[in-house]
Amino acid sequence: GAVVSQHPSRVICKSGTSVKIECRSLDFQATTMFWYRQFPKQSLMLMATSNEGSKATYEQGVEKDKFLINHASLTLSTLTVTSAHPEDSSFYICSARVLRTEAFFGQGTRLTVV
Amino acid sequence: AQSVTQPDIHITVSEGASLELRCNYSYGATPYLFWYVQSPGQGLQLLLKYFSGDTLVQGIKGFEAEFKRSQSSFNLRKPSVHWSDAAEYFCAVGARGGATNKLIFGTGTLLAVQP
Numbered sequence: 272g273a274v275v276s277q278h279p280s281r282v283i284c285k286s287g288t289s290v291k292i293e294c295r296s297l298d299f300q301a302t303t304m305f306w307y308r309q310f311p312k313q314s315l316m317l318m319a320t321s322n323e324g325s326k327a328t329y330e331q332g333v334e335k336d337k338f339l340i341n342h343a344s345l346t347l348s349t350l351t352v353t354s355a356h357p358e359d360s361s362f363y364i365c366s367a368r369v370l371r372t373e374a375f376f377g378q379g380t381r382l383t384v385v
Numbered sequence: 386a387q388s389v390t391q392p393d394i395h396i397t398v399s400e401g402a403s404l405e406l407r408c409n410y411s412y413g414a415t416p417y418l419f420w421y422v423q424s425p426g427q428g429l430q431l432l433l434k435y436f437s438g439d440t441l442v443q444g445i446k447g448f449e450a451e452f453k454r455s456q457s458s459f460n461l462r463k464p465s466v467h468w469s470d471a472a473e474y475f476c477a478v479g480a481r482g483g484a485t486n487k488l489i490f491g492t493g494t495l496l497a498v499q500p
Contacts, residue, residue: 277428311490312495314491314492315429322457364429373419374479374488375431376421376428376429
């Protein structure tokens with residue numbers, strides 16, 4: 272199956288700094304990428320949908336100025352957590368989708384804000 | 386609105402026993418249906434999916450799922466569980482049509498396997 276690579280797998284940052292997470296489709300072009308957030312022992316919550324070359328669509332309640340999403344190419348989407356705070360600590364997972372096929376998921380990024 | 390319900394938060398089965406994980410969905414039409422498995426600290430791996438056709442779907446690792454339209458269910462089954470199956474399982478639905486259809490996930494079922 273298709274491979275989605277997410278980097279970094281773990282990151283610890285200081286409160287107030289920004290962190291960038293990359294999501295790459297390695298062997299296919301992804302017209303659409305999704306960013307999810309998962310709290311401990313809970314399900315995945317969709318944060319936003321990004322389409323190559325256009326602005327991301329954010330789910331209700333997600334701060335677009337805090338979670339900046341860029342999908343500049345068909346193989347790369349980035350999520351930047353700006354001015355991170357401890358409550359932003361979570362597991363972030365991206366997925367990439369090609370038209371009507373299933374979504375392929377990255378390995379996830381564990382963000383800890385101290 | 387679309388929603389997915391996994392009634393069982395935590396299930397424990399003995400190794401070698403059969404397994405059924407429940408999933409019910411709410412959607413105006415027939416959605417795409419998926420089961421994913423997640424090991425601790427890892428991303429999600431697709432077990433199987435239903436798009437159309439035969440309502441009994443075979444997946445990887447010996448899993449299968451049956452789509453029952455009348456019950457709005459897509460339960461996951463395995464005849465004999467292995468210790469390595471211990472993980473969290475998520476059912477998900479996706480809307481038909483369009484290239485940007487997102488997935489809605491259930492809350493997950495944590496499977497423990499005892500010797």
